Amino acid sequence: MSELGIERIVLILEPGGEHRAGIQAAIDLASTLELPLQAVFAEDEALLDVATLSLAAHLDLGNQMSRALESDLLIAAIKVEMLRCRDALDLAAREAGIRPSFTEWRGQPTLANIGVRGTDLVIVEGFSRPVTGQARLRSSWPRRLTTDGASVLVLNQGLVHKLxxxxxxxxxxxxxxxxxxxxxxxxxxxxxxxxxxxxxxxxxxxxxxxxxxxxxxxxxxxxxxxxxxxxxxxxxxxxxxxxxxxx
Structure with a gap:
């Protein structure tokens, strides 16, 4: 969209995210504004370490299992979630008649690290779900992005018709x-x-x-x-x- 100076939509998905609203909003914007869409399933290594400890406490693993096995369980669950996100994105994209790209990324979460450019519009969801399925937690991405110099859409609800x-x-x-x-x-x-x-x-x-x-x-x-x-x-x-x- 020339008024925005935006050349691409980048959707950041994270483990434990709500996903559905973000995927649909990204598809709607990419289709309406006629822009390419890049989806990134971003895994924050530091948060994964914290989540592993949380999972161990929730399952009361204690001395019953090694930390390595706990980590493997979490990584396997995240892999399943990543594949579900990719499938949901593909389905929504086919219905809208667009062809998005999808990548998996793990590391220290910064826009530069995941390949975001100054002409991108980054979409993130304001909430994420904790691994144990308790109350909704705020995503850590919005806090980073509001000070990172990129255009960002933080979704606290889905895009609605005639918004x-x-x-x-x-x-x-x-x-x-x-x-x-x-x-x-x-x-x-x-x-x-x-x-x-x-x-x-x-x-x-x-x-x-x-x-x-x-x-x-x-x-x-x-x-x-x-x-x-x-x-x-x-x-x-x-x-x-x-x-x-x-x-």
């Missing part, structure tokens, strides 16, 4: 987020509402206003919005947040 996109309005000025929100909404069959800035720019105030306006997505410009505000709005989890990278 409402919120953008900050600053008097008569036409900030980049405001200019981009309108054509994006038009392409996705939705509408735009504008949230007036105030002196505080508090995330809680913006979150409340977006809820009152029934926004499905907020569009923010990293060059015009304090990084702490961006991170706080992502953490609010009320709606999805699209953060445009600094030009």
């Amino acid at each position: 409402v996109i919120g953008s900050l309005q600053d008097g008569e000025k036409q900030p980049r987020a405001q200019r981009i929100a309108a054509p994006l909404a038009a392409k996705l069959g939705g509408s735009v509402v504008y949230l007036q800035r105030d002196e505080s720019h508090a995330a809680s105030v913006l979150a409340r206003r977006s809820a009152e306006m029934k926004c499905d997505m907020l569009v923010l410009d990293a060059a015009e919005t304090d990084p702490d505000i961006c991170a706080a709005l992502v953490a609010e989890g009320h709606c999805s947040v699209l953060i445009l990278r600094r030009p």
Whole structure:
């Protein structure tokens, strides 16, 4: 999409993620915006170590099994999940008539390490599931991406038909987020509402206003919005947040 300066959609999937909303959103955006789609099943080695310990505690393995066997069990489960993600992506892509790429990656999670470029739009889900199947946990990716200089869409819900996109309005000025929100909404069959800035720019105030306006997505410009505000709005989890990278 020329207004966004985006040439590719990159969907980051992670072990324990919800997956369905992210896959469908990536397919919808890639199809609607006519952009190539790259899906990456990203495995954070440090989190895998923590998850192995969590799994051992949940199963009460203790001295019954070696750490190596615990790790093998977890890796096997992740492999099954990765294959399910790939199959789900392929099925959704066939229905939409597009051909995405899919890769598996393991290591230290940074955009550079997984091959993300400045012209990519990265899609991540705001929540992930813990290995033991208890309460939903927040994904660690949004926190990294909101400070990593890339355009990122954090999904706290799936993209809906005729979605409402919120953008900050600053008097008569036409900030980049405001200019981009309108054509994006038009392409996705939705509408735009504008949230007036105030002196505080508090995330809680913006979150409340977006809820009152029934926004499905907020569009923010990293060059015009304090990084702490961006991170706080992502953490609010009320709606999805699209953060445009600094030009």
